[in-house]
Amino acid sequence: MWMALSYACWCISIVLALWMLYDWFKVDTTYSEETLTSSREGELEAVSETHRI
């Protein structure tokens, strides 16, 4: 049972790693670099600063 679990772990690791690589490729070829790297630290803070509860 433990050896089977070990093989299953390798399989899951490979499948998920390949999925992440595929998704990475898909995202990077779908969106522009400007869009993907457009996050700004101060902008988020400004939103929280003006937030009203």
Place this chain on the structure above:
Amino acid sequence: MTVTAESAGTAVNGDRVSLLRVLGPAHVWALGVGIVLVGEFTGWNFSADKGGALAALIVCWIVGLLYTSVAMIDSEVTSTVAAAGGQYAQAKHIVGPLMAFNVALFLVFAYTMLEVSDAILLGDTIVAKAGVEGLTHNSFIAATIVVLAWLNYRGVLMTLNVNFVITAIAYISIVILFFSVSPWTQGAVLKLNELVTPNNALPYGWIGVIAAFQFGIWYYLGIEGTTQAAEEVRSPARSLPYGTMAGMITLLIAAAMTWYVCASLMPWEYLGITYYPLWDAGKLTGSPLLENLLFVATLLAALASANGCINDAARAWFSLGRDRYLPSWFSAVHPKYRTPYRSILFLLPIALAFAFIADLNQAITFSILSGVLQYTFMSINIMMFRKKWPLGTIRRGYTHPFHPLPAIVLFCLCVVTYFAIFLGFGSQLIAMTIFYFLISVWFHFYRYKFVRRGDQFTMPWPKPQGY
């Protein structure tokens, strides 16, 4: 063909893709306690090897004081500088870019090495339980790191929901163990008065207590990781102090219960060398149910810790990219899952490589060293923060009491811990210091010219006093 995030129907902030604000205080608790709790299942007990069972208890409380100071200071600063990167963003605004660069590296090293240690622990625990010849820990290490990286890739909310559940189960298992051994009576199951006597309580004297600091850190190492969620919590000023302080209280209780049960069941000579103190305690009760519960809890604690570490290391790396301290390529946010996906993927093979080649003790030591360097910075940081922006000049989510006492206590305890690490791992301490010096030289003379200097300071604060 490239498209904008908005036209693809993904949630964006204006034209920008940013991290998602979906977390609450419970997630902050899950992140902090999740990273730390594994230290109760292994790590803290090596302090008994350094100084005996009583030394392990003394450092439990003294290091608890160190981390209470960390939690108080962190809560004040991060509820004001609420940005991904946590202490990195704090250092950038309060001390300066070179300090910030170093702090980010401390964070990435501390969390990545802790993740590696967690994965090795999980693999070794399964191999120990199986007892099958030919079974190695490699497949379990790979699955731990890759599955958790995938979870982090897919979104922060699910990642920390999972962390909350598995951390709670691991924590409850400690409580169940504690109440199962009739802690109010000695002699039935627990034999503290026989195992810890005046003759063996401090076998190496007070120098043993000092040496025990090195592994006493493991009771609480990583609670400061809550600040990495700053940009993803709905209300940073409320959630971060609540989550961090609640986490610290939780851990102080867990640490005390863990020491009491383990020191009452195992002689210090064994307690100081076993990799599974709580699992062994479960076995020693003679209950198969408790033994299996503690086995599962050890695995869950390791998983929760590795999960939180991937989350935190990726955010620190992402923040470096966003400010161009590293190539801005690392600052990409996934337009659908809203996670720093490139940073997660970049750190994945690094963690795997260290997990396959590194020794557990080395990985733990590098993690502790980076953590202590970070705490030293925090004691200086809060002094500068209060001096540059005294109370009343900017809005703080939380103001910690007794300033500057926590900062002074923190600094002094960090110095003691450096000495303790020097006693056990002097060469690693020197090697790491040289590494950080050389990387600082590289940053100052080469990398900093790529940084957009005006853009990195984003807080809407008045000019600091004295400038």
